[in-house]
Amino acid sequence: MFNSLANHKRIVLLSATLFAATLLLFGAYSFNGINAQSLEKITIGLNSATFGPLTSNPSLNQVKLLVDYQTKDLSLVDSTINGVMQVFAPNGTLLKTSSYPNGFTITESGIIQFATSFADPSLTSVKTNVTLTDLNKTETLSNPLSSDVALTL
Numbered sequence: 001m002f003n004s005l006a007n008h009k010r011i012v013l014l015s016a017t018l019f020a021a022t023l024l025l026f027g028a029y030s031f032n033g034i035n036a037q038s039l040e041k042i043t044i045g046l047n048s049a050t051f052g053p054l055t056s057n058p059s060l061n062q063v064k065l066l067v068d069y070q071t072k073d074l075s076l077v078d079s080t081i082n083g084v085m086q087v088f089a090p091n092g093t094l095l096k097t098s099s100y101p102n103g104f105t106i107t108e109s110g111i112i113q114f115a116t117s118f119a120d121p122s123l124t125s126v127k128t129n130v131t132l133t134d135l136n137k138t139e140t141l142s143n144p145l146s147s148d149v150a151l152t153l
Contacts, residue, residue, distance in 0.1 A: 041073035042132050042142040047111055051126060051149040054117050063087055063126055063149055064115040069142070071108050080135050081106050085114040088127040095126070103135045125150045 047066035054060040065085065071077055080103040087096045098116045114130055126149050132142035 040141075040143050041071070041076060042106070043070045043072060044068065044112075044130065044132060044142045044145050046145060046147055049128070049147050049149045050152065052152045057117075059121075060117040060119055061121075061123065061151060062115055062117040063128060064113065065128060065130060065147065065149075067112045067114065067130055067145060069106075069110060069112060069132065071106055073141075074108070076106050076141070077108055079106060080104065081132060081141060082135050082137050083112055083114065083130060083132045084137060085116065086129045087116060087118075088129070089123065090125055090127065092127075095120075095123075099133075099137060106132075123151065 045068045047068045049063070049065050051063045052061060054062040067083075082099050082103040084097060084099045086094060087098075089095055095118065096116050098114065104112065112132075114128075118126075128145075128147050128149060130145045131140050133140055
């Protein structure tokens, strides 16, 4: 009878430990998900991406992205924010970083254009990363948006 009681206690203790561990892990997972979502105040997605000769100067190639956005934090509406576009060579080398000189006014939703040009004729494709930031470019406001863009002539 004593052995049976000891086994029963072990089973109850093991069950309680597994239950507590499950709650702890689920709680940590839920908390991390909430934090990740609260950092993203604006959601962005790719509308279109082009990479080709610049109309005004065909010796330069221009990468141009149109980025759709949806403001989740409505306190940002009508404020001035900024956006940063990084352009990378296919091997991962950062070629150029560009942003708006004076920022732009955000609304509830819309399209933002990012564009920059290159004189390097050997580039046949580029990779881009775009994020929206506060005006000073110190706080990230959106999810990162990455794209691969091939040269079209």
